[in-house]
Amino acid sequence: MLRTFWLILFALSIVPTVGFARDVYVNNQIGDDRATGRYEQPRFGGEGPVSSLGRALAIANRGDRIVMADTGVPYREGVTLQAGRNSGEPDRPFVIEGNGATLDGSEPVPPDAWEFWRGEVFRFQPRRFSHQQLFLDDRPLARRTLDANGGLPDLQPLEWCYIGRHIYFRPEPDRLPGSYELMHASLPVGIGFYEVHDVVVNGLTVQGFQLDGVNAHDSAFQIVLDDLVCRGNGRAGISVGGASRVTIRNCLVGNNGAAQVRTEGYSRTRIIDSNLLDNTAPAVVRDGGSVNIVPPADPANGGAP
Incomplete structure (x- = not known):
């Protein structure tokens, strides 16, 4: 009997301990980075x-879920998910639940900063040169x-162009650029992935x-981007590189500078039921990698693509 007891105890001791996933709450209005993140509302004791x-x-x-509050105020930061702590498992992914919040890098x-150029056009030089965007009221x-000769086009009011490291902007009649609350792209990447696996980001x-809005730089496997809006980023809404494996599902991607979705290296990207607007740049730009696009289902065809 005693021998059986010790055998059971030994068996239990060698079984790997499985951690339990927890929720980590984020709120950019009532939160405090000194807090534990364990509760949705502030409490005593940190x-x-x-x-x-x-x-x-x-x-x-590993395997936790980050729950963001949509406070109506953008989260002005960029982050990178890297290594095991920011990874999950096939049956328990690491999750960022956006709940409709906005991550903004402007x-x-x-x-x-504005200087008069000519006519009704003004310009300024941002700190970061390679790609840019200009916003009014967070849009x-x-x-x-550029025009056919590679020069400045005939800008209409509230239009802009990026030439030679300068943003050129035409305000409305009888207004100066400084009278608007204009924003420009500043932080390099919204959400970066490097050497992580089994991650879901949604909402x-x-x-x-x-x-880029989202950049899977390399060795990011089983990444699912679900119900994202990636807009107004300098180069691409979503970029997938290296040997990364990414699924883009139910996403709206548009108004980005050089590509809506960009791939490179030996990456593999699957795009499902997503809307890629080619209004400002091509829907997909491939500098390598493979792309598999599954079109949205057609209700008139019994739900088939």
């Missing part, structure tokens, strides 16, 4: 939500491409980043 997505990622563990254009303004708007 309990309550954290205030930034970056802090939530720092305290989260910053205000200083009113005194991308209409961007014009989030990602906008205003100088390079």
Whole structure:
């Protein structure tokens, strides 16, 4: 009997301990990065939500779920998911639940940064040069491409163009650029993935980043982007590179600078039931990698694509 007891105890001791996933709450209005993130509302003793997505990622563990509050105020930060703590398992992915919140990488254009160019056009030089976007009321303004000679096009009011490291902008009649609350792309990437696996991000708007809204740089496997809006980013809404494997599902991607979805390297990207607007740039730009697009279901055809 005693021998049986010790055998059972030994067997239990060698069974791997399975951690339990937890929720980490984020609220950029009532949260505090000194809090534990264990509760949705503030409590005594340092309990309550954290205030930034970056802090939530720092305290989260494998297979956890980060729950963001949509406060109506954008989260102005960019984050990178990297290594085991920000990964999950096939049956228990690491989740970022956006709940309709916005992740924004833009910053205000200083009113005194504008200089008169000619006619009714003004310009300013941003800190980051390679790609840009211009926003009014947290939405991308209409961007014009270069004219046939590679020069500045005939801008209409509230239109802009990016030439030679300068943003050119035409305000409305009898107004100056400094009278608008204009924003431009500043932070490089909204959500980056590097050497992570089994991650789901859903219900989030990602906008205003100088390079990409979402960037799976390399070795990001079993990544699912679900119900995202990726708009107004300098280069691409979503970029998939290296050997990454990404599924884009139920997403709206548009108003990005060089591509809506961009792939490179040996990556594999699957796009399901998503709307890629080619209004400002091609829907998909491939610099390598493979892309499999599954069109939205057609109700008139019995739900088939």
